[in-house]
Amino acid sequence: MWPYRPGKLTELLAKEELSALLARDITERLGSNLLLVEPGDDEGEEPKLLCSIDEPTGSPFCSLLRHGQEGAESAFAGADAACERCEKKFAARALRELKNAENGPREPVSEGHFSARCHMGLQDIAAPIVVENKVLAIVIAGRRIAGNDQRSRIQKRVGKLGKLTRAEKRSMEKAGNDAVAPIIPANEESRQRLLDEIDRIPLLGSDLEDELTRSAAMLSALAGQRVLAARQAWEIDVLDSLVPASSELPLKRAAILNWLDSAVAGGRQALGIDFLAVFGRLPESIGKTTAPLQLLSQDGLRDDSREEDEESVNLRSEDAALALDPGQLAGGAGGAIENGRQGLEATSSLIGALQATPASPPGWKDRLTKSSFVASPACSAGLELVFVFGPPSGKTKPSPEEEDCPLLLKAARALCDRYLLASLESKRRELAHYEEKLKKTKPSGPLRLQRFDARKLIDSCLGSMQELAGSRSITIGLGGLPERLMMEADRPKLKDVFDCILLQAIEFARPDPENSSPSIVVSIRRDKKIRGRLLFNFDVVGRFLSGKEHRKLFTPAPTGAAGEGEESRSSPGSVSFREAQQNITWHKGRLKVESERLGNGKGPAGGKKEQWSGRTVFTVEIPSHPPKPRPGKKTGKTRSRKTAKKPGPRKTDTNG
Structure with a gap:
C-alpha cells in the first residue's frame, strides 16, 4: 500500500533481535516481567505476542500462580490459561486505546501510557512503541499493586479460587457446561503459599513508569532507524513486481499494448491506489512530435454504475478517449520531473492539459484532475509519456509525504523505459525486415553508383x-x-x-x-x-x-x-x-x-x-562517369547470324 508506512514492529526488527534486547537489557532495568505485543494481521484479529519474559524473581506471586507445582501436578489448575486470556484482553484494549489518541486512554498512568488491573487485581502498564506517529507495538510490564489497600482485595480473590458463586453455576449450567471453577488450587497448602506471596507484591511507583518509557523510546528509536531500509526494500519489491527482470521484452504492437495494460493493472494493485492512467503515443507513432498524447492505458477509472456504457470505450481507436497536451503541464514539454519535489499537482496541471473528446467517458476527466501525483519521466521530442497516479485507496490520511513520492517516479520511469525500449526496438526490427525484403525483391548489381x-x-x-x-x-x-x-x-x-x-x-x-x-x-x-x-x-x-x-x-x-x-x-x-x-x-x-x-x-x-x-x-x-547499359528491346529467343535466313534475289514479274 502506498504511501509506505510500517504497520508492525516485525517489519523493522526481527523477533530474535527483539528477544535478545528484552532478555539482556530491558528486563534487568525494569525489575518486572515483560510482554511485547504487536497488532494482528487483519483488523479485529487478536494481537500477536512477540516476546514474553517471565522470571520467577520478577513477580513471585504470578510465577507461583501460573507455574507452581504440587508434586507432579499443577498447584493451580487452569491458572496459566486464565492469565494468558487476561494478557490478550489487556493487550487488545491497550492497543485500541493508544491508537485512538483522540479518545484518550481510560485509565492513564501518565501521558502515553495505558494502565489496568488484571483478573487477580494486579496493576499492569502498557507503553507504546511509536514510529512515524504510528503505534507499531506495546511493551507491557507491572504486576504490582497501586496501594496497600489492594492487598485485601487480592486476598479475597485468592480465597475464592476453586469456588463458584450461584450466579456462575447457573450461567455455566445454562450454557451446558460442567460447573468447574476457572482456577482450582491443588490443596489448601498451595492456597496458603499464594496468600503469603501477596505481602511481597511491590507497590507501583514512578521508577517503573520512567524505565518503561525509556525502554519503549529506545525500541522506537531503533525501529525508526530501520524505516528507510525497510521502505527501500519494499520499493524494490514493488518495482520488481511491475517490471520483472526475467520477463522478455514484447516486440509486436499487440504484445506491447497487452503488456502495458497488465503492467498498469499490476502497478495499481501493488501501490494500492484508486487508479493509474498512462498518456503517450502508440508504438508505431513513437518519435513523431506531431502525434498527440492519447490515453494509452488505464485501470480504476471505470465507474461500476456505468460499466455497461464504458465497455465500448476503445482507447486505441482513431477517436481518442482523452488527449493530453504536454506543453500545458507545469514541467513543460521540454522538462522532466526528476524527483518527488517536482511532482505536479494534478488539480492545477491537468485541468488545462487534458482535452476531452466526443468519445470521452463521463467523469473520467474529473477523476484524473483529483489525482495525487503526475510524472513525466521522458521528455525528448516524440517520446513524452505522462503517468497519472490516483490517491491511496480508501484512505485520506496520512497524505503522501515528500519521501513517498520518489517511488511513484521510479515506477513511472520503469514502465516508461520498458515501453519506449519495446516500441523503438519494434520499429527497428520492422525497418530491418523491410530493408531485407527490399533487397530480396530488388537485387542490386555489383556496383552502387x-x-x-x-x-x-x-x-x-x-x-x-x-x-x-x-x-x-x-x-x-x-x-x-x-x-x-x-x-x-x-x-x-x-x-x-x-x-x-x-x-x-x-x-x-x-x-x-x-x-x-x-x-x-x-x-x-x-x-x-x-x-x-x-x-x-x-x-x-x-x-x-x-x-x-x-x-x-x-x-x-x-x-x-x-x-x-x-x-x-x-x-x-x-x-x-x-x-x-x-x-x-x-x-x-x-x-x-x-x-x-x-x-x-x-x-x-x-x-x-x-x-x-x-x-x-x-x-x-x-x-568519371561509368557507362550505363543502354535500354534495349526484350530479346527472348533469337537466331544466330549463321543460321539467319539471307535475303534472296528479288523476284520480278515476267508477264509484264
Whole structure:
C-alpha cells in the first residue's frame, strides 16, 4: 500500500533481535516481567505476542500462580490459561486505546501510557512503541499493586479460587457446561503459599513508569532507524513486481499494448491506489512530435454504475478517449520531473492539459484532475509519456509525504523505459525486415553508383593512413590534387582500392639512396587522350619490383602461403590486389603497377635482386562517369547470324 508506512514492529526488527534486547537489557532495568505485543494481521484479529519474559524473581506471586507445582501436578489448575486470556484482553484494549489518541486512554498512568488491573487485581502498564506517529507495538510490564489497600482485595480473590458463586453455576449450567471453577488450587497448602506471596507484591511507583518509557523510546528509536531500509526494500519489491527482470521484452504492437495494460493493472494493485492512467503515443507513432498524447492505458477509472456504457470505450481507436497536451503541464514539454519535489499537482496541471473528446467517458476527466501525483519521466521530442497516479485507496490520511513520492517516479520511469525500449526496438526490427525484403525483391548489381567528391575520398583515405606512415617516418605528399573533383562511382569499393594501394605503398616505401626521407606522393589528373577518364597516381620510392614479383602481386596465392610480394591483404579488413583489380574492372577501368630501378649501383643489401631500390607507381584509370547499359528491346529467343535466313534475289514479274 502506498504511501509506505510500517504497520508492525516485525517489519523493522526481527523477533530474535527483539528477544535478545528484552532478555539482556530491558528486563534487568525494569525489575518486572515483560510482554511485547504487536497488532494482528487483519483488523479485529487478536494481537500477536512477540516476546514474553517471565522470571520467577520478577513477580513471585504470578510465577507461583501460573507455574507452581504440587508434586507432579499443577498447584493451580487452569491458572496459566486464565492469565494468558487476561494478557490478550489487556493487550487488545491497550492497543485500541493508544491508537485512538483522540479518545484518550481510560485509565492513564501518565501521558502515553495505558494502565489496568488484571483478573487477580494486579496493576499492569502498557507503553507504546511509536514510529512515524504510528503505534507499531506495546511493551507491557507491572504486576504490582497501586496501594496497600489492594492487598485485601487480592486476598479475597485468592480465597475464592476453586469456588463458584450461584450466579456462575447457573450461567455455566445454562450454557451446558460442567460447573468447574476457572482456577482450582491443588490443596489448601498451595492456597496458603499464594496468600503469603501477596505481602511481597511491590507497590507501583514512578521508577517503573520512567524505565518503561525509556525502554519503549529506545525500541522506537531503533525501529525508526530501520524505516528507510525497510521502505527501500519494499520499493524494490514493488518495482520488481511491475517490471520483472526475467520477463522478455514484447516486440509486436499487440504484445506491447497487452503488456502495458497488465503492467498498469499490476502497478495499481501493488501501490494500492484508486487508479493509474498512462498518456503517450502508440508504438508505431513513437518519435513523431506531431502525434498527440492519447490515453494509452488505464485501470480504476471505470465507474461500476456505468460499466455497461464504458465497455465500448476503445482507447486505441482513431477517436481518442482523452488527449493530453504536454506543453500545458507545469514541467513543460521540454522538462522532466526528476524527483518527488517536482511532482505536479494534478488539480492545477491537468485541468488545462487534458482535452476531452466526443468519445470521452463521463467523469473520467474529473477523476484524473483529483489525482495525487503526475510524472513525466521522458521528455525528448516524440517520446513524452505522462503517468497519472490516483490517491491511496480508501484512505485520506496520512497524505503522501515528500519521501513517498520518489517511488511513484521510479515506477513511472520503469514502465516508461520498458515501453519506449519495446516500441523503438519494434520499429527497428520492422525497418530491418523491410530493408531485407527490399533487397530480396530488388537485387542490386555489383556496383552502387553515387555522385561524390573524389578529393574528399582521397583525404579520407590519407587521414586513416597518416598514423601508420608516421610510425615509419614516411611522408605522404600531395601533388596536383584539385580542390574539388566530382565523379560517379561506387564509393565504398573505390575506397577499398585506395586503402589497398596505400597499405602496399607503405610496405614498399624505404629511404632513397640520394634522399634518406621516404615519401609517397598522391596525385589526380585527367587523361588527355581519353575524355572523361581520371588517373589516380600513387608514386612511392621503395623496393624495385621485378617482372616475376609484378605478376605475383596480382596472382592468387595458395591458402596459408602468404609471400613477400603477394596479393594477400596488408591488414585485416583490407581487400587484396586481386579484389581491387576486380573492383576497378567493374568500373570499366584499369589498375596498373609500374616499377623502375633508381641509381646505377646496387642496394645496401649485398646486391640481392629483391633489395634493389626502385620507384613504383600505382595508377588507377577510371572513368568519371561509368557507362550505363543502354535500354534495349526484350530479346527472348533469337537466331544466330549463321543460321539467319539471307535475303534472296528479288523476284520480278515476267508477264509484264
